[in-house]
Amino acid sequence: MPKPHGFTYDRRGDGHVVITHRGRTAATLRGDRAAAFLAEVEAGDPQLVMARWTGSYKFGNERTAKNHPRNRRGNIPRG
Structure with a gap:
């Protein structure tokens, strides 16, 4: 699993914390x-x-699930 990156957080004066991802x-x-x-x-x-x-x-597991026959679009037999 790739390590997450691009996150920052900022403490606001009113006790809030704002988390940003890539801006x-x-x-x-x-x-x-x-x-x-x-x-x-x-x-x-x-x-x-x-x-x-x-x-x-x-x-x-997103790539594996995307390629599962149940999740492929257009390959569902209609009857």
């Missing part, structure tokens, strides 16, 4: 969620933590 806002966290995120990002790999919190990460 676009991916998530805005407030209150307890922002505090939990900051504790986790400081303890672990920041890129992986931000990818997990935003849901912007790959599981590694």
